[in-house]
Amino acid sequence: MRKTFIALFAAMTAMQVAQAQPVPGTDENIPFLMTFGKNSQTEWGDDNCLQVIFFSIPTDYTQPVYIRVFDPDCGGNNDELNGSFNTRTKFSVYGGAGSCSNKDAQMCNEKGKYDSGTLLATKTFAQDAQYDGKWYTFGPFNPSEGELLPEYGGRTFKITIEGVAGDDGNMYRLFLSRKQNENTKVDGGFAYYFKYKFRMHDSGTEVSHIYPYIDDKVVSIKQRNFDWDNDGFIRVISVSKNGVMMKVSDNNEWQQSTHKIDDAEKNTSWDIQMIKSKSKPLKNNNVVIYLENQYGELMPFYSVPIGGIPTYKYTIGVKPKAK
Numbered sequence: 001m002r003k004t005f006i007a008l009f010a011a012m013t014a015m016q017v018a019q020a021q022p023v024p025g026t027d028e029n030i031p032f033l034m035t036f037g038k039n040s041q042t043e044w045g046d047d048n049c050l051q052v053i054f055f056s057i058p059t060d061y062t063q064p065v066y067i068r069v070f071d072p073d074c075g076g077n078n079d080e081l082n083g084s085f086n087t088r089t090k091f092s093v094y095g096g097a098g099s100c101s102n103k104d105a106q107m108c109n110e111k112g113k114y115d116s117g118t119l120l121a122t123k124t125f126a127q128d129a130q131y132d133g134k135w136y137t138f139g140p141f142n143p144s145e146g147e148l149l150p151e152y153g154g155r156t157f158k159i160t161i162e163g164v165a166g167d168d169g170n171m172y173r174l175f176l177s178r179k180q181n182e183n184t185k186v187d188g189g190f191a192y193y194f195k196y197k198f199r200m201h202d203s204g205t206e207v208s209h210i211y212p213y214i215d216d217k218v219v220s221i222k223q224r225n226f227d228w229d230n231d232g233f234i235r236v237i238s239v240s241k242n243g244v245m246m247k248v249s250d251n252n253e254w255q256q257s258t259h260k261i262d263d264a265e266k267n268t269s270w271d272i273q274m275i276k277s278k279s280k281p282l283k284n285n286n287v288v289i290y291l292e293n294q295y296g297e298l299m300p301f302y303s304v305p306i307g308g309i310p311t312y313k314y315t316i317g318v319k320p321k322a323k
């Protein structure tokens with residue numbers, strides 16, 4: 001099965017590859033990633049002030065790569081103010097053995113070894129007009145410095161984002177680039193992440209998406225989400241699910257729901273749609289979401305849906321009536 005999975009990575013179209021480089025991904029329609037300073041209250045939407053994102057580069061790609069951050073500072077435009085801007089955010093890039101395969105890193109476990117592997121670059125940002133609304137570039141990195149994980153498409157790098165001081169929210173975006181001063185895609189590269197922490201759109205007309213891949217071992221999925229503030233609803237579209245609802249959390253709480261996998265969904269992606277409240281869309285809504293399979297293992301989301309965006313197939317989803 002692993003083979004099929006790797007083949008699917010290889011089969012990503014040129015269009016998909018172009019969309020795979022930014023995080024949040026183009027198809028996700030999510031405005032910003034979010035990390036709060038460690039003195040913030042969780043009711044602002046960040047459960048532990050740590051985000052971890054992984055970038056995959058095909059093993060046959062040998063040119064230097066860069067990880068670029070948009071608006072790394074916390075102040076001025078884009079960021080969420082609490083009192084005065086006093087948040088400091090530490091961005092760190094890691095490679096080498098154990099950097100990306102470590103479960104604490106995947107789960108953003110701030111008490112564990114989330115900083116596993118070899119530190120390749122780090123920088124801490126405060127409020128800084130120099131970086132406000134601008135890109136900062138980490139690298140160059142030699143792809144051979146990444147951890148070799150064929151099951152995630154090749155050589156992988158980790159970037160951790162920690163709110164090391166303060167109580168404001170840092171909003172930012174990332175881009176895997178082959179150029180230092182511009183966003184230029186790395187052929188075949190993409191991002192993946194297990195626990196996703198981001199800012200929703202303000203407008204009630206927007207729908208955001210995340211795309212987990214259902215491999216052939218998955219029997220059921222438990223989703224958990226935090227601090228959704230009941231802002232609309234979350235539903236699943238797949239080849240056999242036409243809008244199955246997931247339980248949504250209120251302010252400063254976790255909610256969860258468990259969903260069975262149909263045979264037809266194996267080796268396809270899910271489209272988890274996060275649909276804003278139309279009547280009372282919340283502004284500045286920060287949220288957290290992750291998925292586990294039936295073994296309690298975390299399931300990755302991909303910056304592009306592996307195998308394409310799924311569409312509901314009526315003939316699969318509708319079970320024949322018992323006679």
Ligand SMILES: [Ca+2]
Pocket residue numbers: 081082083084085086087166167168
């Ligand atoms: Ca503050």
Ligand SMILES: [Ca+2]
Pocket residue numbers: 071073074075076077078079131132133
């Ligand atoms: Ca800013």
Ligand SMILES: [Ca+2]
Pocket residue numbers: 070071072073074075078079170171172
């Ligand atoms: Ca920022």
Ligand SMILES: [Ca+2]
Pocket residue numbers: 043044045226227228229285286287
């Ligand atoms: Ca929230």
